[in-house]
Amino acid sequence: MKVTIVGAGNVGASCADSISYRGIASEVVLLDIREGFAEGKAMDISQCATNTGFNTKVSGVTSDYSKTANSDVVVITSGIPRKPGMTREELIGINAGIVKTVADNVLTHSPNAIIVVVSNPMDTMTYLTLKATGLPKNRIIGMGGALDSSRFRYYLSKALDKPSNDVSAMVIGGHGDTTMIPLTRLASYNGIPVSEFLSGEELAKVAADTMVGGATLTGLLGTSAWYAPGASVAYLVDSILNDQKKMIACSVMLEGEYGQSDICIGVPCIIGKNGIEEILDIKLSDAEKAAFAKSADAVRNMNADLKSILA
Numbered sequence: 001m002k003v004t005i006v007g008a009g010n011v012g013a014s015c016a017d018s019i020s021y022r023g024i025a026s027e028v029v030l031l032d033i034r035e036g037f038a039e040g041k042a043m044d045i046s047q048c049a050t051n052t053g054f055n056t057k058v059s060g061v062t063s064d065y066s067k068t069a070n071s072d073v074v075v076i077t078s079g080i081p082r083k084p085g086m087t088r089e090e091l092i093g094i095n096a097g098i099v100k101t102v103a104d105n106v107l108t109h110s111p112n113a114i115i116v117v118v119s120n121p122m123d124t125m126t127y128l129t130l131k132a133t134g135l136p137k138n139r140i141i142g143m144g145g146a147l148d149s150s151r152f153r154y155y156l157s158k159a160l161d162k163p164s165n166d167v168s169a170m171v172i173g174g175h176g177d178t179t180m181i182p183l184t185r186l187a188s189y190n191g192i193p194v195s196e197f198l199s200g201e202e203l204a205k206v207a208a209d210t211m212v213g214g215a216t217l218t219g220l221l222g223t224s225a226w227y228a229p230g231a232s233v234a235y236l237v238d239s240i241l242n243d244q245k246k247m248i249a250c251s252v253m254l255e256g257e258y259g260q261s262d263i264c265i266g267v268p269c270i271i272g273k274n275g276i277e278e279i280l281d282i283k284l285s286d287a288e289k290a291a292f293a294k295s296a297d298a299v300r301n302m303n304a305d306l307k308s309i310l311a
């Protein structure tokens with residue numbers, strides 16, 4: 001199975017590293033516009049093979065889409081990341097043009113690929129990719145919820161002082177500092193509601209920390225995060241290529257689910273060889289419903305900025 005990753009920067013290279021290291025694909029191609037950069041990242045990752053024991057063929061190319069031909073999955077990470085103090089939404093002006101051009105190029109050589117959109121603002125870039133390519137909605141998946149849910153589990157595990165892997169929790173809604181919805185009511189520690197162990201105040205802090213998880217890292221690193229984003233993409237790609245049918249929160253086009261239409265936003269999905277195989281329209285509380293409607297309004301406002309590029 002072949003995976004192309006467009007953008008060999010921090011996130012793209014981390015995706016390639018994670019996918020190779022875990023043996024998820026037989027071939028990974030990194031593509032970037034910076035001369036020699038993807039080639040260098042691919043060579044560095046390939047030289048891990050003997051010490052970590054993987055056999056994935058990793059190559060890098062500068063702008064040569066012919067080398068990406070017949071990819072099963074294409075991950076779009078090209079575009080600029082935010083700097084401390086910025087929101088993801090501020091990236092739209094530059095990233096929309098990049099993502100649209102990349103999606104067109106990718107499809108010319110891999111007409112059957114499933115596309116995973118990572119570039120920010122991710123929900124709007126997912127919507128753009130869907131509208132610009134006209135592909136069926138099961139083949140365009142926005143990655144954000146997998147990462148936000150892993151951060152939610154991290155903050156819960158810290159508050160509980162228990163391992164993250166014993167914590168189950170999900171974030172839905174937009175992939176933005178104010179649009180994420182950590183589903184605290186449904187979070188559990190090995191099946192026991194976390195509210196058995198943590199106070200309302202502690203849970204509210206966990207949710208607030210989760211929502212600004214990306215901004216916190218951007219403040220610490222000077223640019224946005226890459227290890228957990230790369231691992232989250234690999235988790236998603238694994239579920240596609242190995243038809244695992246995992247339930248993962250992804251940004252997907254809604255057609256009536258959660259009372260929304262004509263919008264890509266994070267909801268629980270079953271991910272398998274056909275991409276988005278099912279959208280789980282779970283019952284939300286009144287407060288969660290209100291938060292979801294508010295989050296969708298904000299994402300829809302952002303999508304309105306795509307008018308000229310989609311005209």
Ligand SMILES: NC(=O)C1=CN([C@@H]2O[C@H](COP(=O)(O)OP(=O)(O)OC[C@H]3O[C@@H](n4cnc5c(N)ncnc54)[C@H](O)[C@@H]3O)[C@@H](O)[C@H]2O)C=CC1
Nearest residue numbers: 007009010011032033078079080081118119120122143229
């Ligand atoms: N959805 C999510 O959960 C996450 C999204 N992101 C987003 O991912 C994007 C990438 O972030 P980083 O890797 O940290 O940035 P980066 O700056 O390290 O890498 C971006 C790469 O894209 C390349 N690029 C730019 N235009 C291109 C084009 N037209 N074709 C091919 N390559 C092109 C650049 O040369 C650069 O190497 C950002 O928009 C960031 O906000 C980052 C983390 C998580």
Ligand SMILES: O=C([O-])CC(=O)C(=O)O
Nearest residue numbers: 082088120214215224225
């Ligand atoms: O915070 C950012 O800008 C990058 C991102 O989407 C994340 O790490 O969640």
